[in-house]
Amino acid sequence: MESTSFQLSTKFILPEDKRPQLSKASTLHTIPIIDMNQEPSLLVQNLSQACEEYGFFQIINHGVPNELCQKMMTTLSEFFALSSQEKAQFFTTDLTKQVKLFNYYLKLDTQEKVTMWSESFAHPWHPLEDIIHLLPENPLQYREVFAAYAKEMRVLMRKLLRFVSQGLGLEMDCLEKILGLEPALNYQANHYPPCPDPELTLGLPAHTDIVALTILLQSEGVTGLQVIKDGNWVSVDPVPNAFVINLGDQIQVLSNGRYKSVHHRAMTNNRQSRISVAMFYRPNSDVVIGPIEDMIDDEHPPLYRNYYIWEFMEEFRRQEGTRRRVKETFELRH
Ligand SMILES: O=C(O)CCC(=O)C(=O)O
Numbered sequence: 001m002e003s004t005s006f007q008l009s010t011k012f013i014l015p016e017d018k019r020p021q022l023s024k025a026s027t028l029h030t031i032p033i034i035d036m037n038q039e040p041s042l043l044v045q046n047l048s049q050a051c052e053e054y055g056f057f058q059i060i061n062h063g064v065p066n067e068l069c070q071k072m073m074t075t076l077s078e079f080f081a082l083s084s085q086e087k088a089q090f091f092t093t094d095l096t097k098q099v100k101l102f103n104y105y106l107k108l109d110t111q112e113k114v115t116m117w118s119e120s121f122a123h124p125w126h127p128l129e130d131i132i133h134l135l136p137e138n139p140l141q142y143r144e145v146f147a148a149y150a151k152e153m154r155v156l157m158r159k160l161l162r163f164v165s166q167g168l169g170l171e172m173d174c175l176e177k178i179l180g181l182e183p184a185l186n187y188q189a190n191h192y193p194p195c196p197d198p199e200l201t202l203g204l205p206a207h208t209d210i211v212a213l214t215i216l217l218q219s220e221g222v223t224g225l226q227v228i229k230d231g232n233w234v235s236v237d238p239v240p241n242a243f244v245i246n247l248g249d250q251i252q253v254l255s256n257g258r259y260k261s262v263h264h265r266a267m268t269n270n271r272q273s274r275i276s277v278a279m280f281y282r283p284n285s286d287v288v289i290g291p292i293e294d295m296i297d298d299e300h301p302p303l304y305r306n307y308y309i310w311e312f313m314e315e316f317r318r319q320e321g322t323r324r325r326v327k328e329t330f331e332l333r334h
């Protein structure tokens with residue numbers, strides 16, 4: 001199966017009511033930028049506020065060498081620039097595959113599918129030894145650069161989970177413990193080629209991340225990510241040497257709704273191609289998730305029932321291609 005060629009044909013064109021309406025995006029807000037080098041109690045306070053109000057923030061002075069991030073980006077542009085014949089070995093519509101190149105789509109009410117103006121390459125990032133032999137050999141440095149990047153991400157994830165725990169007033173290692181010793185860590189690189197008419201297409205449809213936490217690296221100088229703030233779409237403009245961090249559904253549930261997993265989407269543009277690299281941290285299928293006891297009191301009754309991650313994933317797959325409302329199926333009504 002050949003990977004997609006990006007010619008603006010009807011399969012990419014959204015019906016009018018699903019188009020991105022780019023001119024309506026708000027320029028009033030920007031998501032918070034958090035300096036990881038500041039005094040720790042202040043850092044926890046700022047991060048906690050960002051998690052409550054936005055569910056999204058950017059971090060600077062995070063300790064990951066900028067050179068490595070640049071290498072990761074160059075490696076991925078080389079990978080996505082390979083011929084479609086060469087990329088075909090990874091291309092699949094079977095999303096249960098471990099290593100896969102695929103296209104997202106949006107399912108319309110008519111059940112018709114509109115293909116997103118993007119290609120995504122995904123595979124697990126830990127334990128890497130188990131799958132490294134399945135990863136691309138071209139570009140030559142892919143495996144080496146990815147392994148170095150994954151190692152840094154493990155350290156950064158741990159730091160962030162500790163700060164998020166503290167922000168919720170919990171012990172530092174609380175979230176890491178609940179999320180389990182063997183989390184399911186997946187990675188997804190998204191490539192958005194320039195699109196002749198960005199008003200007609202989407203790079204990724206509106207979604208929340210179903211995981212616990214996401215660390216996102218994006219191309220410098222190319223805007224594409226938008227998040228919802230107070231009902232408006234707000235652009236997340238790239239900041240040099242920063243990562244975008246967002247909370248996923250599992251943290252929203254664990255925090256009993258105090259921290260938000262926010263809808264976001266990716267726009268296309270007609271000038272430059274854009275790449276984003278998402279590192280996801282998700283609990284294993286057999287982990288049970290529900291509001292943490294410390295997050296529940298008379299004023300804050302539990303908003304969700306406890307569930308296994310495998311139940312959540314089943315519901316997620318059932319809603320594939322739609323504007324997913326997965327965690328909503330586990331809501332308790334009061
Ligand atoms: O391209 C982006 O900035 C968004 C990527 C994203 O939301 C995802 O991979 O889940």
Ligand SMILES: [Fe+2]
Pocket residue numbers: 207208209264
């Ligand atoms: Fe996402």
